[in-house]
Amino acid sequence: MASMKMTAAQVARKVIENQPLFILDVRNGDAYEDWKIEGHRFDYLNVPYFHLIDGVEEILHALPTDKDVLVVCAKEGSSQMVAEMISEAGRDVYYLEGGMKSWSSYVEPIKVGNLTGGGELYQFVRFGKGCLSYMVISEGEAAVIDAVRFTDEFINFAKEKNVEIKHVFDTHLHADHISGGRHIAEETGAIYYLPPKDATEVEFEYTPLEDGLSIKIGVSKLEVGALYSPGHTIGSTSFIVDSKYLLTGDILFIDSIGRPDLAGLAEDWVDDLRQTLYIRYRELSEELTVLPAHFMIIDELNEDGTVAKRLGDLLIENHGLNIEDEAEFRRTVTDNLPPQPNAYQQIRQVNMGKVSPNHEEQIEMEIGPNRCAVR
Amino acid sequence: MDSITVLDVKGMSCPMPIVRTKKAMDTLSSGDILEVHTTDKGALADMPAWVNTAGHSIVEQKEVEDVLIFFIKKVEK
Numbered sequence: 157m158a159s160m161k162m163t164a165a166q167v168a169r170k171v172i173e174n175q176p177l178f179i180l181d182v183r184n185g186d187a188y189e190d191w192k193i194e195g196h197r198f199d200y201l202n203v204p205y206f207h208l209i210d211g212v213e214e215i216l217h218a219l220p221t222d223k224d225v226l227v228v229c230a231k232e233g234s235s236q237m238v239a240e241m242i243s244e245a246g247r248d249v250y251y252l253e254g255g256m257k258s259w260s261s262y263v264e265p266i267k268v269g270n271l272t273g274g275g276e277l278y279q280f281v282r283f284g285k286g287c288l289s290y291m292v293i294s295e296g297e298a299a300v301i302d303a304v305r306f307t308d309e310f311i312n313f314a315k316e317k318n319v320e321i322k323h324v325f326d327t328h329l330h331a332d333h334i335s336g337g338r339h340i341a342e343e344t345g346a347i348y349y350l351p352p353k354d355a356t357e358v359e360f361e362y363t364p365l366e367d368g369l370s371i372k373i374g375v376s377k378l379e380v381g382a383l384y385s386p387g388h389t390i391g392s393t394s395f396i397v398d399s400k401y402l403l404t405g406d407i408l409f410i411d412s413i414g415r416p417d418l419a420g421l422a423e424d425w426v427d428d429l430r431q432t433l434y435i436r437y438r439e440l441s442e443e444l445t446v447l448p449a450h451f452m453i454i455d456e457l458n459e460d461g462t463v464a465k466r467l468g469d470l471l472i473e474n475h476g477l478n479i480e481d482e483a484e485f486r487r488t489v490t491d492n493l494p495p496q497p498n499a500y501q502q503i504r505q506v507n508m509g510k511v512s513p514n515h516e517e518q519i520e521m522e523i524g525p526n527r528c529a530v531r
Numbered sequence: 532m533d534s535i536t537v538l539d540v541k542g543m544s545c546p547m548p549i550v551r552t553k554k555a556m557d558t559l560s561s562g563d564i565l566e567v568h569t570t571d572k573g574a575l576a577d578m579p580a581w582v583n584t585a586g587h588s589i590v591e592q593k594e595v596e597d598v599l600i601f602f603i604k605k606v607e608k
Contacts (some may be wrong), residue, residue, distance in 0.1 A: 231573070
């Protein structure tokens with residue numbers, strides 16, 4: 157029997173298409189508990205590879221024969237070793253090419269919808285880390301919002317679509333992942349915008365992203381408008397695209413809300429978060445489709461793989477938007493918070509331009525889930 | 532005095548550092564110490580986890596210029 161490679165792109169297909177998959181994760185228990193590949197119909201078994209050096213007989217009975225079995229490890233080596241042992245024992249088996257490292261890096265652009273005058277809006281889903289980036293396309297021009305660090309994904313996509321990236325925005329100074337925004341702007345000659353209140357310590361030139369700023373993409377009236385919406389950070393800014401979509405950054409997610417503590421100022425920013433979620437967003441049309449910068453759990457994905465939901469529905473269903481009592485709200489977003497994202501302080505330094513880690517160091521920093529939310 | 536054996540697996544990536552460590556440990560006697568040199572950062576979590584399940588013990592662990600060094604004492608089950 158054979159042991160075969162499966163790519164991160166093939167795994168992403170299984171997530172989007174709701175296919176079953178059995179994952180034998182051979183990383184150590186802590187790493188597995190902290191972060192794994194999530195799918196609607198995925199089953200799991202975690203046995204560290206160092207338990208399997210002498211043989212896989214003990215786990216063979218636990219591997220199903222009616223669905224694909226994928227062995228996963230951090231970088232590939234261990235999963236390949238274990239997969240070869242399983243195949244020698246007479247079973248078909250896959251191992252993940254590049255391991256969790258490549259799963260963390262995989263990004264898939266999915267169309268969210270059409271915009272005025274033939275425009276299009278794409279969501280770039282980074283399944284492994286739960287990051288969501290956006291590209292607004294209209295009449296030969298494009299704007300990119302909250303780009304992750306894989307700048308080629310965006311630049312090549314723009315080439316395929318035959319559009320020129322003119323504007324690059326970050327809704328806030330990210331703490332969970334390294335932004336690709338500044339580098340895309342440098343490569344394409346686009347303007348890079350950042351909220352000035354988040355940029356007090358940055359060591360590069362940027363254009364201030366101010367409340368009320370309105371940008372036209374293409375020659376028609378397709379507008380991307382900025383709405384100051386602090387709380388996750390003091391500068392956090394949302395976008396309204398074509399009067400149809402509300403890009404909320406890390407303020408409002410589908411099944412959770414932003415956490416205010418990643419810059420160390422939770423107590424100060426709680427009131428801003430409350431104001432944004434309970435006053436500013438409530439003044440907007442309930443028909444807007446909310447597009448956040450993250451998802452945390454696989455249930456937040458729609459059937460087509462996108463992460464999007466009507467604001468009116470979130471106002472009813474999202475627990476974080478339904479805490480009447482202000483003191484309770486304060487407790488919810490400041491007490492018993494989940495662990496912070498891996499290396500979040502270093503990542504903020506990178507996004508401020510203060511340090512420039514190499515490729516391997518960037519991968520290490522971004523290991524694990526995003527953890528930007530409070531449920 | 533128990534003997535110390537040095538195993539150099541610098542430059543090797545996961546799973547080889549642990550696989551080689553296990554094989555080397557199999558050749559030692561109870562009480563002997565294996566000194567493992569590895570540059571694989573994954574060993575930081577995996578080596579103690581493996582040593583623990585194998586029933587041996589890490590008597591010392593240090594990092595010298597990006598090389599992780601483990602002193603593992605063999606404990607016969």
